[in-house]
Amino acid sequence: MKVxxxxxxxxxxxxxxxxxxxxxxELQRQGVEVEIVHIGKAPVRGCLGCGGCRKTGRxxxxxxxxxxADKLVQADGLVFGSPVFYAGISGQLKCFMDRLFYSxxxxxxxxxxxxxxxxxxxxxxxxxxxxxxxFTINRMPVVSSQYWNQVHGNTPDEVRKDEEGLQIxxxxxxxxAWLLRCMEAGRQAGVTQPDREPTIRTNFIR
Numbered sequence: 001m002k003v004x005x006x007x008x009x010x011x012x013x014x015x016x017x018x019x020x021x022x023x024x025x026e027l028q029r030q031g032v033e034v035e036i037v038h039i040g041k042a043p044v045r046g047c048l049g050c051g052g053c054r055k056t057g058r059x060x061x062x063x064x065x066x067x068x069a070d071k072l073v074q075a076d077g078l079v080f081g082s083p084v085f086y087a088g089i090s091g092q093l094k095c096f097m098d099r100l101f102y103s104x105x106x107x108x109x110x111x112x113x114x115x116x117x118x119x120x121x122x123x124x125x126x127x128x129x130x131x132x133x134x135f136t137i138n139r140m141p142v143v144s145s146q147y148w149n150q151v152h153g154n155t156p157d158e159v160r161k162d163e164e165g166l167q168i169x170x171x172x173x174x175x176x177a178w179l180l181r182c183m184e185a186g187r188q189a190g191v192t193q194p195d196r197e198p199t200i201r202t203n204f205i206r
Contacts, residue, residue: 001180002033004075008082008093012038015118016081018156022166026173044095053103065099073107081116087123089130114143117150124150145172
């Protein structure tokens, strides 16, 4: 089993990374392979809704989305982390997730996923919701902890002093490992994913 943790902060080893690393270390203690990937500082284009990915299976913009998509599709579980910018997630992560889920969302369906957010003080809950909405529209089990998955601090050292926040990360990791083991046991017992009805789209403007 492998979990990939995505650092959506421009700072590769900042506060968001510190939270993800705490979760990653606990996942490893639980016997789960982990990898933390950084979206990077380069600009990430927003989705144009052009539909080009439906023809090729890849986004028409060849940046971090295409570079990391295969790795995320192959993972058993995913954790998306972001700093809080104006009570929302980073622009890089928003553009990344928009295009990732538009182009490869069908291949992520069914994967357990979790959101992690980091703030100096406020805005965590709305940023947390930003990420979780991608999972719930895509039939992905959302992994929870003992509280909303957030840490506080303006520097990595301050985050490391947030004892409750770090415990939340460890609990999240244990819950992720437990769910992955349950799903693997289910597959071995012949339990398959629920059948999906043909999609019904109701438009309210005629």
